[in-house]
Amino acid sequence: MCAALTMAATSTTPVSASESPLLAERLREAVVAQNFKDVIDLTPPEPSAPPPEQQDKYDPSPAELASRTRSRTDGTPLHQTPNLDAAVIELDPLGRPKSVANVLLSPQHPNGVIVPVQAPGLSTAQVRYRWWNDREWDLNGGIGTRDVLPGRENAPIDFSSPYPASVLKLLVGFGVLRLADQGRIDLEADYAYTPAPARGACGGPSTKKVRQHFDEMITKSQNESTCALVKLLHDLNAWDHVNQTFADLGMPTLMLTGTIPGNGGSWGGANMSALDTAKLLLLINGGTDVLWTTDNGKPITAAELSPPSRAFFLATLAGQGHNEMLSTPNWCGRDYPSRGIPQQVPARWIEPDGTVTVGDAIYDRDVRPCNDTAEVTFAHKTGWTSTSGSDAGIVKSLPGKAARDYIVVVFGNLGMDYTDTVRPADPPGVFPVLYTQKYAQLGRAIDTIMKAP
Known part of the structure; x- marks a missing residue:
């Protein structure tokens, strides 16, 4: 794979992705090729309707998902x-960033726009990030009205960042392990x-051990355990510090407020x-030397989390x-959805008959x-x-x-309010397909790009 932004880990010369565009351009082409606009909107906008009350955003439970699954015949074309935000960081054998690409899709950029990424910070000042708002996206041409970061008013790319849903649990996990490294949280304590x-x-x-809350938050996306850990950080008056830490480490768009x-x-x-978010995973993954350098000149290494904390974080993500x-291996062998990144399903969820059960979520496929053909x-x-x-x-190839x-x-x-034009009904009693299969097709396309020649 030819690099789009190739750098030594200790490079001090800013390099724009546009100067070595192969990875970035291939990522843009992969995003555009999925034709994400070609989906059905199950809850199309109603301009005359009053603005909805602000609602909490939680990932619904498996039981709630099953009860709200809609017919594929509802809705109208999008x-x-x-809006879509896609980033890839290619790693060298020592876990250092070898190349990076970031592509945004939006009503203003229907053919995708490549974000200029600078080394050594793996950062950009060229995007005016806006807070996500469903109604503004529906009725304001996809343009948000509230800035995420100050001082970006003249940035050439204006983009509303999609709400991260339960990926925000990475922020909670980092905060917990950061405080564990400081001796303020004991993972083994109740x-x-x-x-x-x-x-x-x-x-x-x-009452559970902190370690159990953490595992359930990541591996099963359990909201109850996430609330517990968010509250634990509040008990320690730590949230301002955690959010400031993301900014100090050169990841200013990461925040939970x-x-x-x-x-x-x-x-x-x-x-x-x-x-x-890709930089946060780069830190969690670890690697030798400096991973990036902040705008203030601070070199960031994997030592921002201790080796035991990184190992624990990685193990839960791997589970x-x-x-x-x-990726879509939980629906192995179905015609729908398409197969995504060809990953191996962790053994802990596989029943004796080969089917998968994750908490209350039941999948019906062997x-x-x-797994035998996983890569x-x-x-x-x-x-x-x-x-x-x-x-x-984090994607890593299996032996051979x-x-x-x-x-x-x-x-x-x-999200769940959008579906494909041709989609079979979910079998009764099993975990439903939540998204358009275009995401899986994009995952497979990115994995194909990242394969070594």
Whole structure:
């Protein structure tokens, strides 16, 4: 694979992705080729309707998903190009960034726009990021009205960042492990979660080890455990510090704000760009030497998290049970959805008959044939809401398979309220297909690009 932005880890010369455009251009072509506008909108905008009340954004539970699955005959064609933020970082054998690409899709950029990424910061000042708002996207041509970062008013690319859904749990996980490294949190200690006030999506009181909350938050995307850990960070008055740490480490678009101290709920104040999320995964993955250098000249290394914390984070990501956006092996052998990144399903979720059960989510396919032909592992986190589809993770080739080692992040606003024009009904009693299969097709296209020649 030829690099789009090739650099030594200690490079001090800014290099724009446009100066070595191969990876970035191939990523742009892959995004555009999926024709993301060619989907059905199950809840088309109603301009005369009053603005909806602000709602919390949680990934619905499997039971709620099953009850709200809609007929594929509903809805109308999507009225404009959706917003999508895709980033890829290719890794060298020592875990350092070898090349990077970032592409944005929006009504203003229906053919995709390549984001100029500078080394050594793996950063851009060329995007005016806006907070996501469903109604503004529907009725304002996809243009947001509230800036994420100050001082970007004259940036040439104006882009509303899709809500990250449960990928925001990476932010919670980083905060917990950062404080564990500082001796302020003990992963082996029990944490008594006592929500006040109680909140439906967060569940009731519980007592579990912090480590268990963390595992459930990542591998099963369990909202109750996430609320508990968000509250734990509030108990320690740590959220301002955690959000500032992301900025200090050169990932300023990463933030979780406005959560409720008493119960850890209300996650609508989360923002994540694909580029900064890829950098967070780069740090979690580890690597020798300097991974990037901030605008203030601070060299960032994997030592920002201790080796045990990084190993634990990676192990939970590698144990992901919900493999159903950029990768789709949980539906092995189905004609729909398309097969995405050819990953191996973790053994912990596979029943004796080869089917997969993740908490209350039941999948009806024998995944062993797909595991036999899998080419990679995918340590990742997915997320879904009505208007969010997200996936972020680390891809590594299995022994004997075509070599690739890369990080991929995709955020889009095509969530559960959008479906494909031709889509079979989900079998009764099993976990439904949540997104358009175009995400899986994009995942497969990116993996093909990243294979070594």
